[in-house]
Amino acid sequence: MTPDQKAPVCVLGTGLIGGSLLRAAVGAGYDAWGYNRSADGAQAARADGFDVTGDLIEVLTRAADADALVVVAVPMPAVDHLLGSVATFAPRCALTDVVSVKAPVAAAVRRHGLAAHYVGGHPMAGTSESGWAATDPGLFRDSVWAVGVDEGTHPQPWCRVVRLALACGAVVAPVVADEHDRAVARISHLPHVLAEALAVAGAAGGDLALGLAAGSFRDGTRVAATAPDLVRAICEPNAAALLDVLEETLTVLSAARDRLREEDTLVDLVEAGHDARERYESARRWEITDIRPGDHDWLAQLRDAGRRGGVITKLD
Amino acid sequence: MTPDQKAPVCVLGTGLIGGSLLRAAVGAGYDAWGYNRSADGAQAARADGFDVTGDLIEVLTRAADADALVVVAVPMPAVDHLLGSVATFAPRCALTDVVSVKAPVAAAVRRHGLAAHYVGGHPMAGTSESGWAATDPGLFRDSVWAVGVDEGTHPQPWCRVVRLALACGAVVAPVVADEHDRAVARISHLPHVLAEALAVAGAAGGDLALGLAAGSFRDGTRVAATAPDLVRAICEPNAAALLDVLEETLTVLSAARDRLREEDTLVDLVEAGHDARERYESARRWEITDIRPGDHDWLAQLRDAGRRGGVITKLD
Numbered sequence: 001m002t003p004d005q006k007a008p009v010c011v012l013g014t015g016l017i018g019g020s021l022l023r024a025a026v027g028a029g030y031d032a033w034g035y036n037r038s039a040d041g042a043q044a045a046r047a048d049g050f051d052v053t054g055d056l057i058e059v060l061t062r063a064a065d066a067d068a069l070v071v072v073a074v075p076m077p078a079v080d081h082l083l084g085s086v087a088t089f090a091p092r093c094a095l096t097d098v099v100s101v102k103a104p105v106a107a108a109v110r111r112h113g114l115a116a117h118y119v120g121g122h123p124m125a126g127t128s129e130s131g132w133a134a135t136d137p138g139l140f141r142d143s144v145w146a147v148g149v150d151e152g153t154h155p156q157p158w159c160r161v162v163r164l165a166l167a168c169g170a171v172v173a174p175v176v177a178d179e180h181d182r183a184v185a186r187i188s189h190l191p192h193v194l195a196e197a198l199a200v201a202g203a204a205g206g207d208l209a210l211g212l213a214a215g216s217f218r219d220g221t222r223v224a225a226t227a228p229d230l231v232r233a234i235c236e237p238n239a240a241a242l243l244d245v246l247e248e249t250l251t252v253l254s255a256a257r258d259r260l261r262e263e264d265t266l267v268d269l270v271e272a273g274h275d276a277r278e279r280y281e282s283a284r285r286w287e288i289t290d291i292r293p294g295d296h297d298w299l300a301q302l303r304d305a306g307r308r309g310g311v312i313t314k315l316d
Numbered sequence: 317m318t319p320d321q322k323a324p325v326c327v328l329g330t331g332l333i334g335g336s337l338l339r340a341a342v343g344a345g346y347d348a349w350g351y352n353r354s355a356d357g358a359q360a361a362r363a364d365g366f367d368v369t370g371d372l373i374e375v376l377t378r379a380a381d382a383d384a385l386v387v388v389a390v391p392m393p394a395v396d397h398l399l400g401s402v403a404t405f406a407p408r409c410a411l412t413d414v415v416s417v418k419a420p421v422a423a424a425v426r427r428h429g430l431a432a433h434y435v436g437g438h439p440m441a442g443t444s445e446s447g448w449a450a451t452d453p454g455l456f457r458d459s460v461w462a463v464g465v466d467e468g469t470h471p472q473p474w475c476r477v478v479r480l481a482l483a484c485g486a487v488v489a490p491v492v493a494d495e496h497d498r499a500v501a502r503i504s505h506l507p508h509v510l511a512e513a514l515a516v517a518g519a520a521g522g523d524l525a526l527g528l529a530a531g532s533f534r535d536g537t538r539v540a541a542t543a544p545d546l547v548r549a550i551c552e553p554n555a556a557a558l559l560d561v562l563e564e565t566l567t568v569l570s571a572a573r574d575r576l577r578e579e580d581t582l583v584d585l586v587e588a589g590h591d592a593r594e595r596y597e598s599a600r601r602w603e604i605t606d607i608r609p610g611d612h613d614w615l616a617q618l619r620d621a622g623r624r625g626g627v628i629t630k631l632d
Contacts, residue, residue: 124530144528173527183525187518191532193582194510196589197568201561202503203592207625209499210599211489212460214440216507217596219535224593228586235586239576245517246573250566252513257562260555266509270544270551273512276519277540280533283526309523 006030006167007160008068010059010093012082013037014045014052016126017098018073019135021168022050027137028167031066035059036132037078044132056082060089069160071121072097072105075233080108087112094157096121096164100184100234102148102177119161120148120177122184123170130227141169144285144311149174149302155294162315171285172312174302185241192223192231193246199224285311322346322483323476324384326375326409328398329353330361330368332442333414334389335451337484338366343453344483347382351375352448353394360448372398376405385476387437388413388421391549396424403428410473412437412480416500416550418464418493435477436464436493438500439486446543457485460601460627465490465618471610478631487601488628490618501557508539508547509562515540601627 011022011034018034022045025032033051036042045052053059063070070093072082079099086095095118099105102120109118125143127134145165147158165172175183199221202209223231235242256269288310291301327338327350334350338361341348349367352358361368369375379386386409388398395415402411411434415421418436425434441459443450461481463474478488491499515537518525539547551558572585604626607617 124528126531143530146528173524175524175528179524180528183521183528186521186525187529187533190517191514191536193569193572193585194514194536195532196582196585196592197565197572198507198510199589199592199596200568200585201506201565203595204564205499205502206623207599208489208491208495208623209502210596211601211622211625211627212440212462212491212496212499213503213596214459215442216511216539217503219538220507220511221589221593221596222535223532224589225597226590228583228590231586231590232582235582236576236580239580243573243577246569246576248520249513249517250569250573252516253509253562253566253569256509256513257559257566260552260562261559264552264555266512266548266551267544269509269512269516270547273515273537273540274542274544274547276512276515277537279519280515280526280529280537281541283523285527306527307522307524309527311527 005163008032008063008066009071009164010034010063010068011071011073012056012059013073013078014041014132014135015073016130016134017123018071019045019132020137020139021071021073021098021123022052023135023137024140024168025164026050030164030167033059033062041132056085057089060085063093064090067093069094069096069157069164072099075099075230076101076104076237077233079105083108083112083114087114093117094119094160096157096161098123100188101238102180104237106150106177115152116154117157119153119157120150121161121165122146122180123165123168130230138169140165143170144173145170146175146180147172148177149299149306150176151299153299155298159293159315162312166313166315174288174306174312176303179307181238182241182244185238185245189235189238189242190245190249192226192235193242195221195224283309285309287311287313321479324348324379324382325387325480326350326379326384327387327389328372328375329389329394330357330448330451331389332446332450333439334387335361335448336453336455337387337389337414337439338368339451339453340456340484341480342366346480346483349375349378357448372401373405376401379409380406383409385410385412385473385480388415391415391546392417392420392553393549395421399424399428399430403430409433410435410476412473412477414439416504417554418496420553422466422493431468432470433473435469435474436466437477437481438462438496439481439484446546454485456481459486460489461486462491462496463488464493465615465622466492467615469615471614475609475631478628482629482631490604490622490628492619495623497554498557498560501554501561505551505554505558506561506565508542508551509558511537511540599625601625603627603629
């Protein structure tokens, strides 16, 4: 093992994602510690045997001394404040994040002069719960972890982030920030919006409708149980991409409504939706094996592979 | 046990719902047999030891001789044809159905002169699979079975249907046809429409988006895996109620889009959706105990109790 392969990890924010990451990293043999703004959250993590404090300067100073990978694991609205402290106390550390959008984080990272050591990340995992109590070291197992391959990415922090994601049990999808944000608008943020709207429609039917509700309503509204502040923190920073796909979906639904009203049929929507779900079910991830970080054109090659559904499952 | 308590049952259509009903009824000690239009489907049921044939006249003649409860368990487009045969060969049998809409079935029943013995039913259970291979005697356990309490309902067939539903492990929600159809537009048919639209939006993001898709997309599109013909047979006969709630949902989504575009916030939709999902999760069914079938005003009392979320869990 080279020193780089399990370099220390400093997690800023020990909620569902950051806390699960801390648990998974420690479980995989990393020297890892964390910061949590709320004293109760830090105390809960310490009670479970993890090295978490509410002293941001202390954890960042330690990260700088240990040359740790710093992981920003707070909702988007809290990112800017944390990056200010990172720029002051650990400006030369490798830096990543697990925030649900990538372009706004990358812009904040540039504003703080931290771009040279930064590689964006987004583990595609979660539940409708939040906080340390919901953390699970197995949360990332068999999940996909998006890792940035934007122009200017440096191989060293990139390899550190990929190794950490793989050590947590995920596979890595290489993707640039803008394309990530457009993709998650479709498969994560739109599902939230539709789930909220479906819940509203069901509850408007009163006790009778809610009493008859079964699997399709339960599954279709599951993510509406997520805390409203968290849903907003996930979706609102991606407003531009979400507006595009929401508009697209309003057009699809309006066309279905028109055809149902005029011709008594939902055939177009139902067949297109079934084909789309089949495509999702039959999509097979394939392993990217022939690209070496730092080689000529490695980022362009990874971008291309990611667009075609390729994932990284190991790093030599 | 009076003869009425486990009177014979004749199931017309042994797909997912009818076949599961046949299995559950036999398991509960009923003398039950079935008809399936497809020879393969009937053969598959016989291979599992069930009394199912492709001879409709034979099963209906037997139902008439045994004074069986006849259960229509085919998709809406096939109902009219079956009712024609019921009117010819078993016109005095108690009659129910398990079709996903109630007013169109009731209208067809009236056209065939079978209304006096008819009580509508709709078990709120299912999977995205279909056919005998998907049948499961436990499909109805702990589910809700809507049973009609429309004006003119006769206590005797009503009790038979309720007893059968209870014997299959369900609780019974009393509801009139129109209100049922408006409720299921909200909690069953709209979920199908939104799942299809979400699947379309995800697949439009290509391999990258589908590769990043996790729980929210998987759950939100689950029912889009249902066979398109079946989704259409479920939703299209309820077009009027579905159009109303689809229009309502387009209005909600358009307002959310406008506020997100103009004020960068989803606050209205997300808080309303969360409240609605909380209401769904905290809804508690309560037991209807004080209403006796045939008593003065029993139907009106059951309608009122059903609207307030009451269910029947036993019948003396």
